[in-house]
Amino acid sequence: MYVTHLECPKCNIQYDHNQLVQLCTACGAPLLVRYNLAEIKRKLKKEDLVGRRENLWRYRELLPLSNPEEVISLGEVMTPLLHLKKLGKKLGLSDLYLKDEGMNPGGTFKSRGAAVGVSRAKELGVKKLGMPTNGNAGAAWAIYAAKAGIEANIIMPIDAPMITRNECAIAGAQLYLVNGLISDAGKIVAGAVDKYGWMDASTLKEPYRIEGKKTMGLEIAEQFNWEVPDVILYPTGGGVGLIGIYKALLELREIGWIGDKMPRLVAVQATGCAPIVKAWQENAKASDFWSDATTVAFGITVPKALGDFLVLDALYQTSGCAIAISDEKILSNQAELASQEGLFICPEGAANLAAVKELVKSGWIQENEKIVMLNTGSGLKYPDTVKVSVPTLQPGDSL
Amino acid sequence: MYVTHLECPKCNIQYDHNQLVQLCTACGAPLLVRYNLAEIKRKLKKEDLVGRRENLWRYRELLPLSNPEEVISLGEVMTPLLHLKKLGKKLGLSDLYLKDEGMNPGGTFKSRGAAVGVSRAKELGVKKLGMPTNGNAGAAWAIYAAKAGIEANIIMPIDAPMITRNECAIAGAQLYLVNGLISDAGKIVAGAVDKYGWMDASTLKEPYRIEGKKTMGLEIAEQFNWEVPDVILYPTGGGVGLIGIYKALLELREIGWIGDKMPRLVAVQATGCAPIVKAWQENAKASDFWSDATTVAFGITVPKALGDFLVLDALYQTSGCAIAISDEKILSNQAELASQEGLFICPEGAANLAAVKELVKSGWIQENEKIVMLNTGSGLKYPDTVKVSVPTLQPGDSL
Numbered sequence: 001m002y003v004t005h006l007e008c009p010k011c012n013i014q015y016d017h018n019q020l021v022q023l024c025t026a027c028g029a030p031l032l033v034r035y036n037l038a039e040i041k042r043k044l045k046k047e048d049l050v051g052r053r054e055n056l057w058r059y060r061e062l063l064p065l066s067n068p069e070e071v072i073s074l075g076e077v078m079t080p081l082l083h084l085k086k087l088g089k090k091l092g093l094s095d096l097y098l099k100d101e102g103m104n105p106g107g108t109f110k111s112r113g114a115a116v117g118v119s120r121a122k123e124l125g126v127k128k129l130g131m132p133t134n135g136n137a138g139a140a141w142a143i144y145a146a147k148a149g150i151e152a153n154i155i156m157p158i159d160a161p162m163i164t165r166n167e168c169a170i171a172g173a174q175l176y177l178v179n180g181l182i183s184d185a186g187k188i189v190a191g192a193v194d195k196y197g198w199m200d201a202s203t204l205k206e207p208y209r210i211e212g213k214k215t216m217g218l219e220i221a222e223q224f225n226w227e228v229p230d231v232i233l234y235p236t237g238g239g240v241g242l243i244g245i246y247k248a249l250l251e252l253r254e255i256g257w258i259g260d261k262m263p264r265l266v267a268v269q270a271t272g273c274a275p276i277v278k279a280w281q282e283n284a285k286a287s288d289f290w291s292d293a294t295t296v297a298f299g300i301t302v303p304k305a306l307g308d309f310l311v312l313d314a315l316y317q318t319s320g321c322a323i324a325i326s327d328e329k330i331l332s333n334q335a336e337l338a339s340q341e342g343l344f345i346c347p348e349g350a351a352n353l354a355a356v357k358e359l360v361k362s363g364w365i366q367e368n369e370k371i372v373m374l375n376t377g378s379g380l381k382y383p384d385t386v387k388v389s390v391p392t393l394q395p396g397d398s399l
Numbered sequence: 400m401y402v403t404h405l406e407c408p409k410c411n412i413q414y415d416h417n418q419l420v421q422l423c424t425a426c427g428a429p430l431l432v433r434y435n436l437a438e439i440k441r442k443l444k445k446e447d448l449v450g451r452r453e454n455l456w457r458y459r460e461l462l463p464l465s466n467p468e469e470v471i472s473l474g475e476v477m478t479p480l481l482h483l484k485k486l487g488k489k490l491g492l493s494d495l496y497l498k499d500e501g502m503n504p505g506g507t508f509k510s511r512g513a514a515v516g517v518s519r520a521k522e523l524g525v526k527k528l529g530m531p532t533n534g535n536a537g538a539a540w541a542i543y544a545a546k547a548g549i550e551a552n553i554i555m556p557i558d559a560p561m562i563t564r565n566e567c568a569i570a571g572a573q574l575y576l577v578n579g580l581i582s583d584a585g586k587i588v589a590g591a592v593d594k595y596g597w598m599d600a601s602t603l604k605e606p607y608r609i610e611g612k613k614t615m616g617l618e619i620a621e622q623f624n625w626e627v628p629d630v631i632l633y634p635t636g637g638g639v640g641l642i643g644i645y646k647a648l649l650e651l652r653e654i655g656w657i658g659d660k661m662p663r664l665v666a667v668q669a670t671g672c673a674p675i676v677k678a679w680q681e682n683a684k685a686s687d688f689w690s691d692a693t694t695v696a697f698g699i700t701v702p703k704a705l706g707d708f709l710v711l712d713a714l715y716q717t718s719g720c721a722i723a724i725s726d727e728k729i730l731s732n733q734a735e736l737a738s739q740e741g742l743f744i745c746p747e748g749a750a751n752l753a754a755v756k757e758l759v760k761s762g763w764i765q766e767n768e769k770i771v772m773l774n775t776g777s778g779l780k781y782p783d784t785v786k787v788s789v790p791t792l793q794p795g796d797s798l
Contacts, residue, residue, distance in 0.1 A: 050450070051449070053453070054452070054453040054476075054477075072741075073481075074479075074481070074741050074742065075478070075479025075481050075499050075502060076479075077453075077476040077477075077479070077502060078453075078476075079474070080473075080474025080475075080476070081474075082472075082473070082474050100474050100504075103474060103476060103502065103504065105499075105502070106743070106779075107506070107777065107779055143737070143741040143742070143743060144741055145741075146737065146738050146739070146740070146741040147740055147741030148741075153798075155792070158791060162782060163779055163782050165787045165789060166743075166778075166782050166785035166787055167743055167778075167779075169785055169786075169787040169789070170733070170734055170737040170738070170743055170778070170785045171737045171738055171741060171743065172737070172738035175787070175789045176789065176790055176791075176792055176798070177789055177790070177791040177792065178791070178792045178793070178794065178796070179791055179792070179793050179794065180793070180794035184794035184795075187794070187795070188792060188796060188797060188798060191797045191798070192797065192798040195798070196798070334569070335569055338542070338545065338569040338570045338571070339545050339569070339570055339571035340545070341545070341546055342471075342473050342542040342543055342544075342545040342546030342547075342570060343473065343542070344505070344542060344565075344566055344569055344570065378506065378779070379565075379566075379569070380505075380506055380562055380566075380777070380779045380780060381779060383561060383562050383565050386565035386568055386569045387568075388564050388565055388568040388574070390564060390568065390574045390575065390576055391575055391576070392557060392575075392576040392577070392578055393554070393575055393576065393577045393578070393587060394577070394578050394579070395577065395578065395579040395583035395586070396583075396586070397577070397587060398587060398590045398591065399552075399575070399587060399590070399591040399594070399595070
């Protein structure tokens with residue numbers, strides 16, 4: 001393992017990665033995993049990846065695991081990077097891509113964080129964990145915890161996608177609903193972790209989930225043969241994926257696998273919950289709590305993200321931007337992706353396409369640029385976003 | 400392309416594969432695609448696969464496509480072959496595996512048939528297709544048809560999984576429900592194909608779907624490094640997957656990539672719809688129509704399969720067997736797979752585990768044997784199979 005320590009990005013205090021640490025004890029900020037990148041640069045060559053299986057474990061040198069042979073795996077795959085020729089043509093873009101994270105176990109990108117987070121928790125001897133969730137992260141951690149033999153305590157808003165309840169329940173997790181938002185669930189978890197001896201697996205309250213999400217960035221770079229695209233759009237709630245992708249690219253630059261150029265990162269939010277967009281518009285370093293948050297893209301209903309300052313920093317550093325999309329546009333773009341490209345994706349992911357259209361219109365995206373939209377999950381988890389009106393026939397009827 | 404012709408397995412009449420042909424015009428049997436296997440044997444080496452992407456298109460020489468660069472793809476992956484150590488240990492089996500077809504686009508193995516079937520239909524100039532379905536096949540063909548720009552007309556029982564309606568609808572298919580079974584839907588489609596000029600994409604009524612399903616067998620052989628396992632269990636409705644796996648293994652044997660040994664193939668059905676099991680018990684060559692078919696494993700509610708004689712032949716030729724499982728056992732094994740191995744799979748796939756238990760008990764499966772259970776789909780598509788009883792908290796509550 002090439003990990004050297006954990007580090008607070010705010011006050012730079014270092015922590016031992018062989019201990020279970022949650023947040024910076026001095027300032028309460030999330031911790032980042034640091035590697036001996038100089039040694040990785042010396043020892044690891046791109047060619048070493050050839051012949052390794054096409055999944056996130058192929059980047060094991062850049063992952064925080066002592067024993068890569070004993071990871072908790074549910075059959076992760078390198079998710080496809082799909083060239084959307086039909087929609088691209090409509091928009092005048094020859095290089096419009098969608099990376100489909102709906103192809104992960106459990107149907108969402110949350111599996112990446114859970115695969116690495118639970119594997120590392122197991123190495124550190126964790127027996128019980130607790131987490132608030134908008135549904136998909138809880139479901140992902142529940143199934144990986146089941147495989148690992150770790151007790152999972154999951155608290156989700158009553159409005160979280162129904163299927164995620166089923167996933168937690170059948171995986172044997174302790175599940176609770178809360179008649180409120182993820183921020184309310186978070187407070188309940190915070191009050192229970194000490195009492196019951198749980199590891200707090202809340203977003204960014206442990207440092208390893210982000211390392212799993214980071215692999216999206218590693219895959220994008222490899223899938224483009226180590227030439228990064230011009231723009232990456234990411235539906236942003238807690239923002240861990242965006243932080244992870246940015247961290248991946250910085251590490252790849254450090255080991256010399258990509259050049260200096262960075263993609264412009266775009267945080268896509270819903271107009272009903274857009275704290276990052278508001279902060280970015282105000283050029284602020286952190287976001288304010290968003291009151292009365294509501295959107296059909298439930299996974300990004302996060303009124304105040306713990307890592308908001310890291311998301312905003314990534315946008316500023318890469319000359320990116322933030323943009324908010326209405327629920328109406330989210331749903332119409334979801335339908336367009338399915339009927340044109342055969343991709344039934346989640347509303348969060350569909351928001352990206354609406355964002356691309358606006359950014360093309362404003363000239364922020366140029367027609368010759370390589371654009372990657374990150375779809376965070378499968379539409380199968382959001383049946384209520386589709387309105388179906390269908391005739392019923394009787395046996396013996398004819399059309 | 401190495402295809403030489405289409406062939407009727409009953410009366411051996413040959414047909415031109417460059418024409419759109421459905422069933423044998425002489426006897427009405429399904430047609431099989433035949434290849435110049437001698438030439439493939441000469442030209443293709445196992446090493447040629449190294450470096451090809453991990454998805455079904457890596458076997459392009461054994462697929463019926465003129466232009467493998469122009470296939471209709473939604474990001475297929477080589478589905479994971481998972482070693483179930485915990486459950487295996489409980490059953491005294493050191494080599495119990497599950498191949499998780501829930502990792503396909505759309506969450507089921509049906510995508511394989513649709514990927515190859517729609518790609519070939521496109522090559523043959525098809526503009527419209529029609530099919531009866533228990534839900535998942537229709538959804539898969541609807542999304543691939545959307546990508547291909549082919550009009551899909553889908554007719555499914557009113558009891559088919561709800562989510563499959565949404566998939567068809569959002570993909571822009573023409574969707575109809577029928578207040579009956581897939582056999583009733585089949586009659587409606589049969590009456591409409593000529594009238595509207597549809598290709599009939601019903602199970603086995605066109606020869607290419609089976610070629611897509613075949614790739615499950617190719618992957619299993621490759622994932623075991625071309626040493627086939629001892630037993631493969633397959634939840635059997637129409638049985639195309641089982642026929643396809645058997646065809647794959649025969650072709651691999653013919654080109655010398657595997658030896659003479661064949662896995663024993665097991666057709667797993669539900670007690671509420673077990674025509675193949677009944678026929679196998681009676682050593683019959685074909686099955687009888689199963690009246691009042693009903694099971695929670697909706698995908699295998701097929702009262703009479705067009706390819707029943709091919710399924711039974713595969714069982715007899717490989718010294719396999721057929722076994723029926725109650726809905727109660729299907730559901731308890733589904734829960735056990737989720738809580739023990741973190742795998743939330745469909746009821747059809749869960750039936751396999753119950754079958755393994757019975758076959759271990761009867762001594763038909765030995766403890767040192769390599770066993771593969773084929774899971775045909777993700778549990779995400781069957782939310783109603785999970786009973787959830789969960790407490791609701793209020794903001795500010797504590798645990």
